Amino acid sequence: MTIIKRIVPVIFLAANIFIAKAQTIVAVESQKNALVLQVTPKKQLNALYFGTKLANQSEYAAIAKQYRYISHTGEANMAYSTAGSIDILEPALAVTHADGNRSLALKYVDHTTTKISDNITLVSINLRDSVYNFDVTLNYQTYIKENVTEQWTVIKHHEKKDVVLNKYASANLYLQSDGYWLNHYHGEWAQEMKPEEEKLSHGIKTLDSKLGTRADLFQPPVFMVSLNKPATEDEGEVLYGNLEWSGNYKIDFEVDPNNNLRLIAGINNHAADYTLKPNTEFVTPKFVYILSDKGKGDASRSLQSWARKYKIADGEGPRLTLLNNWESTFFDFNEPKLAELLKTTKTLGVDLFLLDDGWFGNKYPRNGDKSGLGDWEVTKNKLPNGIAYLTKTAAEAGVKFGIWIEPEMVNPKSELYEKHPDWVVKQPQRPEYYMRNQLVLDLTNPKVQDFVYGIVDDLFTKNPTLAYIKWDCNSVIFNANSATIAHQGNFYTDYVFGLYKVLERIRAKYPKVPLMLCSGGGGRVDYGALKYFTEFWDSDNTDPLERVFIQWEYSYFYPALTSSNHVTDWGKQPIKFRTDVAMMGKLGFDIVVAKLKPEELTYAQGAVSLYKEYSEAIWHGDQYRLQDPWKNDVASVMYVDPNQSKAIMFNYLVSNRYRSGTIRPITLKGLLDDKMYTIKEVNMMPGQRSSIPGGTYSGKFLMTVGINPAVGAGDRASVIVSIEEK
Structure with missing residues (x-):
């Protein structure tokens, strides 16, 4: 100054x-x-x-x-x-x-x-x-x-x-x-x-x-x-x-x-x-x-660096890979099913199993999205031995255990709503209007703040080895009104202040636990929230082709380690394409591992291993967007580690037009001119042969002439290239 x-x-x-x-x-x-x-x-x-x-x-x-x-x-x-x-x-x-x-x-x-x-x-x-x-x-x-x-x-x-x-x-x-x-x-x-x-x-x-x-x-x-x-x-x-x-x-x-x-x-x-x-x-x-x-690239790299250092919860720390059960079971699960999924979590090679929606409610069991939300007690006929049994089973399988919650919301068909109708955001003179069959709890009310904090605190108190929380928020506010505040003009603002008070209490007691910020997809992504969360859920749309574009745009403002990307059964692409896209951020899976073909499982296991090898570059390195999916047949992005000695390049075919693919080389960025780098294709399916011109090149060559990743139709639709200092 x-x-x-x-x-x-x-x-x-x-x-x-x-x-x-x-x-x-x-x-x-x-x-x-x-x-x-x-x-x-x-x-x-x-x-x-x-x-x-x-x-x-x-x-x-x-x-x-x-x-x-x-x-x-x-x-x-x-x-x-x-x-x-x-x-x-x-x-x-x-x-x-x-x-x-x-x-x-x-x-x-x-x-x-x-x-x-x-x-x-x-x-x-x-x-x-x-x-x-x-x-x-x-x-x-x-x-x-x-x-x-x-x-x-x-x-x-x-x-x-x-x-x-x-x-x-x-x-x-x-x-x-x-x-x-x-x-x-x-x-x-x-x-x-x-x-x-x-x-x-x-x-x-x-x-x-x-x-x-x-x-x-x-x-x-x-x-x-x-x-x-x-x-x-x-x-x-x-x-x-x-x-x-x-x-x-x-x-x-x-x-x-x-x-x-x-x-x-x-x-x-x-x-x-x-x-x-x-x-x-x-x-x-x-x-x-x-x-x-x-x-734009310089601006986004500076913003990402700032966010990792100063804003995101544990922004300079590691992230957990995971297997989620949502798309494999939805609400239909029990202890034996989950125990089997816990075993396949270890088989896949990821760090954590995440139990999603559907584990709570007894008077109104959470067997769908119409009931139970707000009643945070384990459903006895699904999980008779409680969450403690699952955390123990996870530990025995050699993985961590995480759980989904949606603590700001309530179903009208719940014990919480019956006991505390005054805790709900609604206009007393107007009919209730629901989004996903639920209403919003009034976080301007200190009693509601205590209740929401208590949901998280109770889970950790009863299950001290719990390692991850996915925090969802699926409804917007209709008929805005609080039963407890004097000035209704303060409501919208004080709601967020109330949310932050809860999150501050959680982080004060549990400073290192990874928290995923989910809001029906990307409904709440901002640095006010990411102060408390380690990552966010970009979108419920997990079609990998769509995700290339969604993740690309988020990358202008948020670093890769905050972007939670899951491999699911959405889309028509093979598992390689789906996994390669998910690796462009914080990797997770939401599939039935037992249904994978042997070669698909071998590939997925290798992909997890490769991801961990290059995670430092992806999580904490500099990101360079090389070729825009909105303007080209092929999207290309690379991550370079802080020492500029190791990088990984992701390439995705986003057009199915005749002869679409990479005709010319793509120039790389972020390397050192006088360093020599070895180029090779990685993360291939078993038996697949590389088509790229591998070898050793100077950084000057790679950033001036570039390399052609040979992206095209079929098994060339997704290509990952490693760049390592010789």
């Missing part, structure tokens, strides 16, 4: 020049970038610049000379815009004071810089309203080497009565460019992460969710904005953004009259006017972003 005082002329109107007196410049710097803010003589905090860091820091003060702002108020580039005063564009913050007044005009007070570590700096800028006793602190936490910034806001007031927050964004960025191309995503169940790119025009484009839970079902809180022209994998200036929040969100993109982009991101204020008591801090979720001038 740099403070510079200079005489800076700032031009706001074509016809008026305001000569500034001594002004404070705050430069929030990373290794490559700088976000530059300016305090005007009237104590207004403006955004001047966001881009490549300048070598001469004193020149930041001269930036304002270079721009002509056409503005009637001089507030078009406020660092945190407010409603009701003289800013007439979209606000980041809007409030209703205790006396009913709805204006706010924040002025700069001071700022502090805290060095959290050699790589992390926190700049906190204090603002105060000029009339009301109302304070806002803007926080910019920068991860210097990764060029990543987390931004959030702390809102507090000292008025005599409650104040209502009508909008309360986490961040308000200001970007200057000749044009802006927004890449965002839409979807539905089993259709997650479908990309769309459009040029932003004047006015406002909004990405948002109003679903309450499973908030990413239609649209996730991630995006890219390319500046000047659409960025490619290796070229162009691009901003990645991701709101760390597991509920309703709103991200506004406003191209203003000066052709600059105002970006406002935070909790969705729809039906969420938040009542804030005096002397109480409201802390918004963090908005994480990274700006790269070297294209």
Whole structure:
């Protein structure tokens, strides 16, 4: 952080020049970038610049000379815009004071810089309203080497009565460019992460969710904005953004009259006017972003590195391979069936057996999705000896044991619903509406928080060797209303705060247990949740061809070790193709091992062994997307270990057109020019012969000429290539 005082002329109107007196410049710097803010003589905090860091820091003060702002108020580039005063564009913050007044005009007070570590700096800028006793602190936490910034806001007031927050964004960025191309995503169940790119025009484009839970079902809180022209994998200036929040969100993109982009991101204020008591801090979720001038690949690798180091639970640790029973048994299982599956878990060579839905409920047994949810007691006629028997059987088989739960939800046909109807989110005057035959529990209620925490704690207390939890969430919130809170406008926001309180308690007591974040597929994937979870379930769609595209798009924002990919019977592809696709992340299986043909079992066992050999590169290495499945017959992606001595390249045929495949070589990335690397095809079916031109090549050759993985129809539809330093 740099403070510079200079005489800076700032031009706001074509016809008026305001000569500034001594002004404070705050430069929030990373290794490559700088976000530059300016305090005007009237104590207004403006955004001047966001881009490549300048070598001469004193020149930041001269930036304002270079721009002509056409503005009637001089507030078009406020660092945190407010409603009701003289800013007439979209606000980041809007409030209703205790006396009913709805204006706010924040002025700069001071700022502090805290060095959290050699790589992390926190700049906190204090603002105060000029009339009301109302304070806002803007926080910019920068991860210097990764060029990543987390931004959030702390809102507090000292008025005599409650104040209502009508909008309360986490961040308000200001970007200057000749044009802006927004890449965002839409979807539905089993259709997650479908990309769309459009040029932003004047006015406002909004990405948002109003679903309450499973908030990413239609649209996730991630995006890219390319500046000047659409960025490619290796070229162009691009901003990645991701709101760390597991509920309703709103991200506004406003191209203003000066052709600059105002970006406002935070909790969705729809039906969420938040009542804030005096002397109480409201802390918004963090908005994480990274700006790269070297294209999408550079931005995603930096974001992935940051996430592993600083955000994801055990992000620098290992992951467990597993066998899940869901698609092999669904709800139809008992102890003998599961005991047999536990044995095949060891045969397959994976680390853990995961018991999915259907193990609980007695008065209303969980034999389908219409009953039992909420009654977390073992179904006696299915599992007479309880979970303890299964954990013991797993240990005897030489594998770990994990279990599925959906603790935020309840079936109306359950003992929990009968005992505690007031714990359920519903409007008392309206008919109940169900999604997957269930309702949502009210996590704004401390008693419900204790109950949900108790589900997990009870499982671990009774089964101390339990090694894994799959946490599901299958319903959105309909008829939003809490029976216990006074201000219903607080509900959507306090629900997520309640969820986080539960997860914080779980992580405090069980800090290392792997937790999978599942939400009917990718319905809840964000860094607010991944702070507590080791991985997420990308989609219930496990067709491997579909998964190539889904996993590809998630990889822009999340590292491979968070992406849970299972080999199932979805799709028409052979087991090799299915397994190769699942290896591009955190590998799991959801098949009946006993039904595999001998050669398929041999292949699968070898694939698990190979996966573990290259897991360091996949989990903790750099990812390079080599060939886009949306634009080519073949998708290609590689992972390079941190030492650049070992890499693995995945190639998948995604087109069945005549003669589709790799005609030309694919150039590799991330290697060292002067190192020699041995290339060979791996993970082949028994008896299959390689068709690639193997051998030893320099890194320069591989990254200039490349190699042809010989992908084509039939047994060449999926090809994995290993690259190892000689």
